[in-house]
Amino acid sequence: MSDPRLQALQQAVPDLRLKTEPADLEHYGRDWTRRWTPAPLAIALPASVEEVQAVVRWANQHRVAIVPSGGRTGLSGGAVAADGELVLSLERMNKVLDFNAVDRTLTVQPGIALEAVHNAARDHGLVYPVDFAARGSCSIGGSIATNAGGIRVIxxxxxxxxxxxLKLVTGSGELLTLNRGLIKNSSGYDLRHLVIGSEGTLGVVVEATLRLTDPPPPSNVMLLALPSFDVLMKVFAAFRERLQLEAFEFFTDRALHHVLAHGAQKPFEETHPYYVVTEFAAGDEIQEAAAMAAFEACMENGWVSDGVISQSDAQAAQLWRLREGITESLARYKPYKNDVSVRISAMPAFLEETQALLGQAYPQFDVVWFGHIGDGNLHINVLQPEGTGDAEFVEQCGHVTELLGQTLKRHGGSISAEHGIGLVKKPYLDSTRSDEEVAIMRGIKRVLDPNGLMNPGKLFDS
Amino acid sequence: MSDPRLQALQQAVPDLRLKTEPADLEHYGRDWTRRWTPAPLAIALPASVEEVQAVVRWANQHRVAIVPSGGRTGLSGGAVAADGELVLSLERMNKVLDFNAVDRTLTVQPGIALEAVHNAARDHGLVYPVDFAARGSCSIGGSIATNAGGIRVIxxxxxxxxxxxLKLVTGSGELLTLNRGLIKNSSGYDLRHLVIGSEGTLGVVVEATLRLTDPPPPSNVMLLALPSFDVLMKVFAAFRERLQLEAFEFFTDRALHHVLAHGAQKPFEETHPYYVVTEFAAGDEIQEAAAMAAFEACMENGWVSDGVISQSDAQAAQLWRLREGITESLARYKPYKNDVSVRISAMPAFLEETQALLGQAYPQFDVVWFGHIGDGNLHINVLQPEGTGDAEFVEQCGHVTELLGQTLKRHGGSISAEHGIGLVKKPYLDSTRSDEEVAIMRGIKRVLDPNGLMNPGKLFDS
Structure with missing residues (x-):
């Protein structure tokens, strides 16, 4: 702790836990992207809102940049600290503060894991319905910072x-208490919504009041095998018009290949080019008949070649694993991740163009497609081939992302559906947001963070 | 049209329709508040986005303030033009531009009436579920500007x-295309949500893409008579736990008195101090049995003294009229309107304190209570007595609003649940938003409206 700035910090906040060991700098300085070399100044682990405010005030005095840090499961480099920043880890602020049965809200600290929120809600007979595969390690603060989506968005x-x-400590160290759990509140700009999805660039979320809801009705999970890509939206329409869908997820044979290699169980004897996992309400005979009708309509039209419906919770989990295990199964190939979205109606044309583009651009690469088709959200993972260096691979992929960005622009889509922009998508933000919008975002950042210290360089350059 | 600024405007936008007749200035210069004397410079009625942009550019050149104007049904003075502003009426931009069956969206111009949106959705077998009594005259743009709530929020x-x-023409005349109908889009600050509820202070909404949904299941309407105020939240809990509520609305005997005087039909032989209108899904026998169980539980506990359930659509409409007719029935008394909200769990204590406060403050006034109890939203209308002058009445009411604001502050509530702040609630904004929040709002306004020309003086003073 020889840095005089850190000495000043420790003096200003005597109880603040600080870490400066190289292993800690390495651990806290990176997220799941693994593309940048961590190089933070130090790690601060505040235990209270007051400590967070004191750290931010210190940062303003000494002009030290801050990277707010949750579970660091992000895929866009939003939590990377590679430039002498102070990592402000919220991991010690991970408690449930309040449950209110009348309001049906759970008030939590930002460092709590999504799964712990799920469990706390369940303890009260309710659910927090946002869900995705990183639930065990991601923090609720991080999910707010990226407006995380996941598998239940539909x-x-x-x-x-x-x-x-929300409670937010701004870049000036002021504590804002935003919306305070109200259902109706038309009293000026909704700064809560401004903060959600701002990737830590406006301040640090230090508390959140989450809405809970009733558990969903009993559901069934179905796995469908599709003969071709162009029937995908037809299958979606057939299921959506007949059923209350809880999820509608798509993946390719290449994705399945990797999940099976990672230990999942093969669902069909034969191999098919495309698959869908869908979950839908199935509490009574009417709903079950509707599910069969949807399936049969698809079979008759030749849109579906095979299918299996879960007969137990264990089997439902097995089918889900085929979709949810994809990201983990690909991790060792250091995939270049695209996370794009278009309107559902634009999906067929967008898929066709993108398929052609990627076939041309990546003939030599293993490209794995999956995604939340029911939300217009597609994940395209390009796997790094052995023998291709990191820098070379990223450069090649970046070039294709440029082309993908042009396609997105034509279809009014987004370069980031749910991962956020961070560092990874920053060069391509102009595919989705106009120069005027980015200028306005910069201006808004200056209002909440006048010295530009909150996660600088993420989302856009100041 | 002797004003040289208007001549310049007409020259710059030759096809722009302009009105300067005194009757037009009077008509377009006021909203439903009727508290301010209209005094706009002129009325511009653009027919296209380009014309709106041209008007805003002209306003920047000549430093003329603009009041965006929809149906002017607002209750907080947000659309008042009393200080030489140009009223920018969107009434000619009132078309449906697109319906997309796959995305289930309706794209409309801002001047279209809410009811016309309802009808357009219904033509496609879907619904736009936001609804309130001014549906026939309010514009969708105005409802976005106030983040309007209404009777189906629950x-x-x-x-x-x-x-x-949303498409927004900013205070600088730039056209922003925000979110473009996407379901998932994590590409930086969600400026769409910043605009919603900003009361025309950041720019002019020139187009909106609205989500539609399936029609609700068949429902029943029930009118309940309550013996006292303190059972209200118990009745709400009894109904909420058993039924899928579509609405849960409360009003007092004084409110009923005015609606009956206005021509509605008396629902019960006897008089009761408090009433609830509730609507709930009732498509099958299970739901109907649940409704009876809720009613009987309330009767057994003495929380409800009488009740009637609709047997037909006509009767449902009759019961609804008792609640929806209140605002109209009070109009001739020029009521001073409070539109406050707290969390539902804070409602009992808030109601008790507020009742005591108003009993003390307004012993001489007719005070009419009603509201969306299921959303924590209460409307308190104070009727202007004959013989009390406008200014004196507003001053007396303003003093009580100060006290009400203090109560709200203690309970973490909002001085405006759904009407907006406008001019009417501006003096009391500090009951709901901190000085820091207001400073941030001012800073954000400067980013989107550098010359402070968009609806200046509404919400806050620049």
């Missing part, structure tokens, strides 16, 4: 829909 | 939840 919407109140 | 949320995309 039914419940994004994180944004479930945040009834 | 089931469907506020306007905010149903806006998939």
């Amino acid at each position: 039914r419940y919407g994004n994180t944004r829909e479930w945040v009834a109140g | 089931r469907y949320g506020n306007t905010r939840e149903w806006v998939a995309g």
